[in-house]
Structure formats: structure tokens, C-alpha cells
Amino acid sequence: MIRIERRLTQPKWLLVAVPVGSIVVAFGLMTLVLLITNHPPLHTFGRLLSSGFGSTAALNDTLIATTPLLFTGLCAAVAFRMQLFNIGGEGQLYAGAVLGAAAGIALGNHSGWLSVPAMIAAGAIGGAALALIPAILRAFFSTNEIITSLMLNYVGALVINYLIFDSQSYWRDTSSPTAKVFPQGKPLPDAASWPTSHVGSLLVPFGLLLGLVIAALVWLLYTRTRFGFEVQVIGDSRRAASYAGMRTRRKILAVMALSGAIAGIGGASQDGDIRHTLDPRGLTAAGYGYAGIVIAALARYNPFAVCLVAFLLGGLQNAGYTLQGVDFPSGLVGVMQGLILFCALGGELLVRYRLRFTRGTHTAEAAA
Amino acid sequence: MINNSVWVVVLASAVTYGTPLLYAAIGELLTERAGVLNLGVEGMMLVGAVMGFWAVQRTGSLLLAIVVAAIAGASMALIHAFLVITLRANQIVSGLALVIFAGSAGLSSYLGNDLNLADQPARHAFTPFLPHSWQTASVVGPILFKQSALVYASWALVVIVALYLNRTRLGLNVRAVGESPEAADAMGINVTAYRYAHTLVGGAFAGVGGACFTLWITPQWVDGITAGAGWIAIALVIFAFWRSALCLVGAYLFGAFSGIPFAFQARGILKGIPPELFQSLPYVMTIVVLVIVSSAGARRRLGAPAALGTPYVREER
Known part of the structure; x- marks a missing residue:
């Protein structure tokens, strides 16, 4: 037995x-x-490994694939730690990409280095604003945040498709005749390109470094502050927290806003680091938000483990993308x-x- | 002709698009009544949809295809059941994992690719079968009679599930398992067996719900064909206060929200309004309805099984 x-x-x-x-x-x-x-399993695994981690070029692509996953993984980890199941990371990333791109286009090339922080802030605001919808509904109407945040993913995808494919919006490129027939996003100005740093022979996107810094800050917030302590208590036992007089409602709003802001910065990093335009097809096809849930759960909601797992799953995703075929x-x-x-x-x-x-x-x- | 009026078309499509929601919601209702929360409905529906379509292409038998879809859905549910009932894993995370594993970027897409099902026309599909004069009857014809057998089977299912839960010994046991597994256990009810059985049956119905798309509505296989229907079905169970008759009402309400974009677009109604606005209708309305229901429900805790989402462990009360 x-x-x-x-x-x-x-x-x-x-x-x-x-x-x-x-x-x-x-x-x-x-x-x-x-x-x-x-x-053939061995052959498949071998190809997976070599095209994910096998060469400098593969590793560079893996770092690019890791960047959004790091943000969405942290987004999920921050909320899930409080048993707040924000699965809207996908939509919050879109929202960040929309506002981030708007900030980049609006500032143009005149304001120099200011473009990058402005895009980060705009992305954070976009993601946080979208995350606050399920947060408010959860805090004041006790509506299940899983379903509401997920539904907003579908709405978010429709909105960015609308902005580029079905309207003459601020984000759409209308400068040339071809762009009018084949809709695409406006190219971002050069000042809105985020810098890339060289580490050895590797190219590290700025967003990745930013994500690592955010991971460290989240760790500090959750392990070294009163706020983080209360979040963990609420996550472990909501009843104990309310007996201790902790304010659950405020924490729901704050944690969801933080979670959404992180996903939103991930969206801005997609504009600044990788796509240099608002790209609905690319953003919606990748499923970054859903992969973020996997990452957070595997990392057991620990921000440093999120970094490691995001890298591993980033490699897997990159390999899958490279190898896609028969x-x-x-x-x-x-x-x-x-x-x-x-x-x-x-x-x-x-x-x-x-x-x-x-x-x-x-x-x-x-x-x- | 009144049958061509837009409202008749919308109501007819409400029944059509409501039917997959109804199957999935009834399945989830049975699962949740036994105390297991399975958020993997979307994934189970997609695997049911792809396997059902495969079966009809291979065998040409619609009945067999429905059986295959049910088995496919149930086998996905088995993974969840094993993890949350036997291994006591977190039900929310396991359900989300099931969506990722089986969903539109996972197993269903893999199978669709590997079995070469994309862009194939269906060999057979469910079609209306009632006498032609019934189908053309004004108003009720298109709405009620020009429907496939899947619709009528779903009505029977609603009645059977309602009777099962409220009028039978077994149904009483299921409710006991969902409300208070300790008491049920003390009565000699096998909590584990009941939970497994109802999670599997729930998965089977989700599989059939998915197959409604590939065997009747579309009828072909496209990646992610359910487009969030599984999630709407979960919201429906909450909307219906865990009662099967109300699931029927809710399913047709959401069916109408899904049908309106197609009906309006086809007729060029409200042309100036972007199509995305219509397409977002079912998602936005899910949120709205959920808010209304949950703020009313929070006051009186209507319906939710008390032990929903918690594993039952005999030695830990």
C-alpha cells in the first residue's frame, strides 16, 4: 500500500x-x-536543442524570444502569488504595445533619449489600465478575474487589428500608395529604437535587461517590504489576512495594476526592441501571455526563477519558430x-x- | 417573407451558435457540481473538434465522429482529473495548463497539422432533417426546425441532466460530493470515483461541443476554431447558477451575441460601424453578464458548490 x-x-x-x-x-x-x-524523437529533440541554443545566432534569437516571455512571466507571477489569476497578460501586452508605439511616434526624432523612457512609461500605463478593469470588477463586484481578464485578451486582439487593418488610425502607415492597399503599422522613428548591448558575442536587447531589473525589484518588493508581506499573506490565506486587518481590496487593485504594467512594458519592448512598428499579426500569433502563465507556474512564482524558465522556454519557442514545417x-x-x-x-x-x-x-x- | 427578416436570422443563429456553448456548459456544470473546477474547456473542445473532424473524414460516419469527439474530450479531462483528484494539484493552474497543452497553439493544432485536416472540405456534415414544410414555417421554422440533430439532442441532455441532479439518488450523491465531500464520504459515497466520473463526462460533452463547429456549423477544421467558446461556457455555468435549464437560456443568449456579427455583416446593417465592434460583442457581454450575476450572487452565494476547487483529502479536514 x-x-x-x-x-x-x-x-x-x-x-x-x-x-x-x-x-x-x-x-x-x-x-x-x-x-x-x-x-523520430531523438532527431526532433536534437534539432530543437541546436536551433534553440546551439550557436551564437540561435542564442541571439533565443534572447529576443525570451524578452517578452520574461515580462509576461513576471506579470503572471506577481498576480498569481496573491492567488489573483490574471490571465490577461496577452491583452495587457497588446495595450502596452499600442500606447508604447503611440509615444514613440508622437515624440519623433526630436526629443533624443527621452523616447525610450516615454515608451516604457506609456506601455506600463496601457497595461495597467487594461488590468485595472478585471481588478475593479474583482474588488468591488467579486467577479471572477480569470474569465474577465481572458475575455479582454480577445477584445484587445480585435482592437489592434482594427487600428491597423480597418481604420485610418494614428498607428497605421498611410504614407505610400502600397501601404494604403496592404495595411501595416507606421514605422517608428529611429529615436524609438531601443539600444542593444553586446555581451561577448551576444546581442542583448535593452528590454531583456529592463526585465531583469524589474525581476529584481519585484523580488525586493515581495520579500523586503510590508506590501509584499501582506500580498503573500493574502495569497496564502485570505481569511487570516482579513483577521489581521489587511486591506484586500486595495491589494487587488495594486497587484493587478503592477502585473498589467509589467506586461505592458513587455508590449512597449516589442515595439522598441524588435518590431519597430505596431504589428498586430506578429503580436497576436505568438501567444506570449499564455506562455507567461506556464513560466510563472514552473518558476513557482519566484521572480528569479522566472528569468531562468523564460530563457529555457524562449529557446523552445525560438526553436519551434525556426523549425516550423513538415x-x-x-x-x-x-x-x-x-x-x-x-x-x-x-x-x-x-x-x-x-x-x-x-x-x-x-x-x-x-x-x- | 418574415423568415428573411434579420431578427429571425439572429434568433436562428442564436440557437445554432448557442448549441456548442450549451454542450460545453452542461459538461462543465456536471464537473463543477462534483466539486471539480476544470478551466480547460477551451482545450477539450478544440481536441474534440479536431478528432471529430478526423473521424468523419476517415469513416464518413457522423455518429462515430461524435463518439470520437466525446472520447477525445474525456481523455483530455482525464489528465486534469488525475492531476487534481489523485495528485491534489491546484485546479486553476491545472485547468490553464490543459488549455495551453490542448488549445489552439497546442495538441489540437498539432493533430490538425499532423493529420492534414486544414483546408479540407468536410465529407459529411450535420444538416436539418425535419420535413421541409416544417423548416419553412414562418418564424419557428428557421429558428427551431431548420436545425441539426445536435440541437434536439442538446435539449434532451438539458432535461436528463436536470432530472439526474435533482430527482435521482446518484444526482443527490453528486451534489453531496460537491457541497460537502466529508459528509458524502461518511455516508459511504466514493468521492474520488464520483469526481473522476463527472470530470470525464464533462470533458466528453466539451468534446461534443467542439465537434458542433467542425461537423455542423463551419464545417471544416481551422486552428483555434472555437475562438473562446470554452471560456464563455465556463462563464455560462456561473450565469446559470449551476442549473442546467438556465444554461439553455444563457447559451442561446450568448449564441445570439455570436450570431449578430455574421447576420449584420451579411446584410450590410450598420455599415459604418467597424466589424471588430460586433466581433467583440460576445466577449464584452460575457464580462457584463458576469458582473451583474456575481454582484447579485455574492449577496446570497447562489448555487456555487461549496467544495468547488478544493481537493478532498480524507485525513485533512
């Missing part, structure tokens, strides 16, 4: 062994999926992310509980 008992203390080594074990098991399951669908069908990356998350969730049991193998008689005694 196997009995499941709650652990009184959680050994440190388990906190590392379980995630590593989860990934190993997930790859095992992935092998099964590939075998069933007649794809022998590497789309959807494989999502399947893989899902499997890793399932295994991590199952592994959680081993962190919290101990499996004890006993003989039948012992269980009878324990039950009695």
Missing part, C-alpha cells in the same frame, strides 16, 4: 529535484507523443509547454507530501 502523508518540512534538495525531474518526465512523455505520431508541426511547442507544466504540477505533490510504502496491516492500524 502507498500512503500519502503531508510533509512537515520541505527539504531544500526537493525544490530543485522536483522541477528537474518534471522536465525529464515531460521529455519522456513528449517522446511518446512523437513516436505515436511517427516523428517534420516539425506547429503546436508541438504548446504540447511541450503543457506537458512540462503538467509534470511540474504533479511533482508538486512530492514537495508537499511524502509517499510512504507500508504493508496492509499498517494501513489498517492507521485507519483505525
